[in-house]
Amino acid sequence: MATLFDKLWDLHRVADAGEGYDLLAVDRLLLHERTGGIALKSLRDQGLEVADASRCFSFMDHIVSFRPGRGRDDARSPGGEAFILETRALAAQAAITLIDTDNADQGIVHVAAPELGIALPGYSIMCPDSHTCSLGALGALAWGIGSSEAEHILATGTIRVQKPRQMRIRIAGALGAGITPKDLALYLIARYGAKGGNRCAIEFCGPAIEIMPVEGRLTLCNMVVEFAAFTALIAPDEKTLDFVRGRRLAPSGDMLAAAEIHWRSLASDADAAFDEELTLDAGEVTPQVSWGTSPEETLALGATIPHSANIRALNYMGLAAGQRLEGLPIDGAFIGSCTNGRLSDLELAAEQLRGKRVAHGVRAVCVPGSKSVKRAAEARGLDLVFRKAGFEWGEPGCAMCFYAGGETFPPGARVISSTNRNFEGRQGPGVRTHLSNPAVVAASAVAGRISLPDPGLFQEDSV
Amino acid sequence: MPDPLVMHAGYAGALMIDNIDTDQIIPSREMRAVSREGLGGGLFAGWRYEDPGARLEKPGFVLNRAPRPSILVCGHNFGCGSSREHAVWALAEYGIRVIIAKSFGEIFHGNCLRNGILPVTLPEAEVDRIAAKCDGAMMDVDVRTQTVSAPGLPGWTGRFEIGAFPKRLVLEGLDPVRLTLKDAGIIGEFLDADRARRPWVYA
Ligand code: SF4
Numbered sequence: 001m002a003t004l005f006d007k008l009w010d011l012h013r014v015a016d017a018g019e020g021y022d023l024l025a026v027d028r029l030l031l032h033e034r035t036g037g038i039a040l041k042s043l044r045d046q047g048l049e050v051a052d053a054s055r056c057f058s059f060m061d062h063i064v065s066f067r068p069g070r071g072r073d074d075a076r077s078p079g080g081e082a083f084i085l086e087t088r089a090l091a092a093q094a095a096i097t098l099i100d101t102d103n104a105d106q107g108i109v110h111v112a113a114p115e116l117g118i119a120l121p122g123y124s125i126m127c128p129d130s131h132t133c134s135l136g137a138l139g140a141l142a143w144g145i146g147s148s149e150a151e152h153i154l155a156t157g158t159i160r161v162q163k164p165r166q167m168r169i170r171i172a173g174a175l176g177a178g179i180t181p182k183d184l185a186l187y188l189i190a191r192y193g194a195k196g197g198n199r200c201a202i203e204f205c206g207p208a209i210e211i212m213p214v215e216g217r218l219t220l221c222n223m224v225v226e227f228a229a230f231t232a233l234i235a236p237d238e239k240t241l242d243f244v245r246g247r248r249l250a251p252s253g254d255m256l257a258a259a260e261i262h263w264r265s266l267a268s269d270a271d272a273a274f275d276e277e278l279t280l281d282a283g284e285v286t287p288q289v290s291w292g293t294s295p296e297e298t299l300a301l302g303a304t305i306p307h308s309a310n311i312r313a314l315n316y317m318g319l320a321a322g323q324r325l326e327g328l329p330i331d332g333a334f335i336g337s338c339t340n341g342r343l344s345d346l347e348l349a350a351e352q353l354r355g356k357r358v359a360h361g362v363r364a365v366c367v368p369g370s371k372s373v374k375r376a377a378e379a380r381g382l383d384l385v386f387r388k389a390g391f392e393w394g395e396p397g398c399a400m401c402f403y404a405g406g407e408t409f410p411p412g413a414r415v416i417s418s419t420n421r422n423f424e425g426r427q428g429p430g431v432r433t434h435l436s437n438p439a440v441v442a443a444s445a446v447a448g449r450i451s452l453p454d455p456g457l458f459q460e461d462s463v
Numbered sequence: 464m465p466d467p468l469v470m471h472a473g474y475a476g477a478l479m480i481d482n483i484d485t486d487q488i489i490p491s492r493e494m495r496a497v498s499r500e501g502l503g504g505g506l507f508a509g510w511r512y513e514d515p516g517a518r519l520e521k522p523g524f525v526l527n528r529a530p531r532p533s534i535l536v537c538g539h540n541f542g543c544g545s546s547r548e549h550a551v552w553a554l555a556e557y558g559i560r561v562i563i564a565k566s567f568g569e570i571f572h573g574n575c576l577r578n579g580i581l582p583v584t585l586p587e588a589e590v591d592r593i594a595a596k597c598d599g600a601m602m603d604v605d606v607r608t609q610t611v612s613a614p615g616l617p618g619w620t621g622r623f624e625i626g627a628f629p630k631r632l633v634l635e636g637l638d639p640v641r642l643t644l645k646d647a648g649i650i651g652e653f654l655d656a657d658r659a660r661r662p663w664v665y666a
Contacts, residue, residue, distance in 0.1 A: 014646075014649060014650055014653040015646060015649050015653075017628070017643075018627075018628070019626060019627035019628035019631070020626050020627065020628065021626075021628050023643065023646065023649075023650070025650070025653060025654065025657060027664050034494075034547070035546065035547055035548070035549075037497045038497050038498065038499065038548075041497055041498075042499065046640075048640065054665075055665075077491075077492065079495050079496075082495075082496055082497060083497055086497040087497070122661070123664065128546055128548070129545075129546055130544065130545055130546040130570055144546040144570050145546065145570065145573070146546055146547075146548040146551075146570055146573060146574035146577060147547075147548040148548060148574065148577040148578070149573065149577070151640060152639055152640050152643065155640045155643075155644065156640065156643045156644060156646075156647075156650065157650060157654070158643060158650055160628075160639055160642075160643060162626065162628075194482055194540055194543065195539060195540055195566060199569055226543075228540060228543065228566075228568070228569065230569055251663035251666060255662060255663045255666060256663075258662070258663065259661075259663045262661065293482075294481075294482040296482075312480065402486070402491060402545075403490075403491055403492065404491045404492060404494075405491065405492035421484070421544060423482075423484045423486055423487070423544060424487060424509070425486060425487070425490065425509055426486060429509065
């Protein structure tokens with residue numbers, strides 16, 4: 001009768017907070033230097049204590065430099081050091097574990113938290129960052145909050161929240177060769193609109209989800225905030241358990257055995273009712289590329305921009321209705337971010353780059369999502385593939401996913417990017433972002449224009 | 464804590480573009496310090512100034528009008544994107560007290576309520592009519608009766624939904640942290656029981 005979301009909600013429900021609100025216990029609060037430092041600071045300024053620092057973790061990812069050889073305090077934006085230094089000092093004062101710039105586990109919060117076993121199935125995980133929904137992929141209650149809400153969690157270990165409506169999205173069939181969870185996410189948003197998620201908690205299920213590797217599920221859930229969903233989640237299965245087992249902060253021994261019994265019980269009942277239901281056939285999905293300034297302004301790579309296209313977006317993007325996306329000359333290419341900065345993403349891109357060169361005049365940058373991803377990629381020689389092809393190989397962090405001031409692509413540059421947002425100015429003033437999967441980014445960087453990846457280069461298990 | 468908002472009369476400014484994200488509201492490069500303050504000047508910096516660095520205002524942009532609007536009228540999905548509360552702090556510092564939109568980004572909506580800005584969702588047709596008739600003109604908002612009206616729309620009253628708790632947040636300028644801390648006992652009991660149920664969470 002109950003959905004997975006209902007069950008997790010009830011498991012964390014401390015009390016009815018009245019007036020339609022519940023008080024939920026928060027198992028893990030994650031912070032980063034961009035929005036977390038301010039929460040710690042206002043807490044301190046109000047003379048409040050952190051309720052349980054052992055359940056909080058802080059990361060350095062947004063402002064840290066991505067230059068090779070960066071120092072611990074190097075920021076990528078002018079004045080950004082203040083965020084790094086203050087967050088470090090505030091985390092130390094509050095006795096919160098900080099995964100600092102020079103820490104071997106450093107990375108983008110949504111990439112590093114699952115790697116470290118900080119994010120686990122069944123947990124409630126909050127972070128003042130909108131892409132916290134990614135972590136729902138592990139079967140967790142996870143969503144983004146504001147800094148004031150983070151302060152509330154710091155002080156009380158709980159969140160006061162109204163239960164959202166629920167939607168189930170069943171993905172039938174299987175994604176075709178070379179079609180990635182990123183394409184599925186973009187397709188979903190393009191088809192149902194940037195408001196399509198209707199403030200619901202979305203449970204993804206169906207055959208295409210069951211066969212999807214956990215890294216792909218993280219990509220899919222990452223994008224639901226662009227779909228105006230409250231969050232997303234996927235019931236944990238053996239793939240999830242294999243993924244989390246043995247992680248540094250995951251339980252072990254008897255504790256693991258007990259946890260696994262709990263994790264295996266986490267699923268929606270067969271007759272559970274959802275407020276909304278959608279079914280999508282994965283077989284319909286083709287490589288997707290965004291053309292506009294909202295992720296919903298996305299098309300199949302071979303398509304032409306419709307005549308109904310929004311003029312403001314066309315002007316910003318320097319495009320016209322009727323134009324084809326395929327073949328558009330590009331100036332930049334970026335691979336990384338919490339959407340597509342994991343090892344499988346880098347492998348997918350590297351397949352397109354072996355023995356090739358980035359086209360003349362294209363600045364191509366790859367920034368692994370975490371140090372652990374970077375180490376694993378380097379152990380496989382992927383860094384050499386990227387470097388030999390002419391890609392810059394950066395130090396982990398959000399890097400060029402968003403502009404914080406400082407170094408980026410020049411105004412007017414057309415950039416193909418494995419990130420999640422193509423908003424005006426997202427990657428820099430006047431920068432024109434086209435979202436796509438990492439293989440499309442790599443193939444386009446080589447061709448110097450938006451291009452389909454070489455289908456001969458897809459490995460069966462690489463997505 | 465924010466000033467309570469019971470009734471508000473102010474000038475409306477229409478910014479009828481869908482999917483305005485928080486990075487347009489407060490560009491990342493305008494967030495210069497670990498602070499909730501000093502953000503008002505950076506509000507919509509990319510749209511509001513000819514040259515954001517020199518703060519040279521673009522004439523005609525809604526925020527550059529005199530008198531300044533305190534009620535923004537917007538399209539769909541206003542405040543989508545990044546969770547940064549700085550967007551709301553910037554709006555509040557500039558003087559925005561009410562945002563009337565067709566729909567809101569979820570996190571932004573919650574951030575407004577925590578900072579004394581009333582987010583009002585009205586049907587598309589009503590928002591379009593307000594934008595057409597009231598841009599630059601006075602509007603009245605009453606939180607208690609959950610209504611919006613305007614001299615420019617005689618005979619019309621818009622009714623909006625707001626939950627009892629968010630309504631108290633706005634009306635009373637309530638501090639939810641102190642409210643929850645009163646329940647410390649209940650929270651402690653829950654955690655003890657949960658520790659027995661899911662010990663690995665607390666290990
Ligand atoms: S990689 Fe981009 S989307 Fe992800 S957390 Fe960092 S800035 Fe946000």
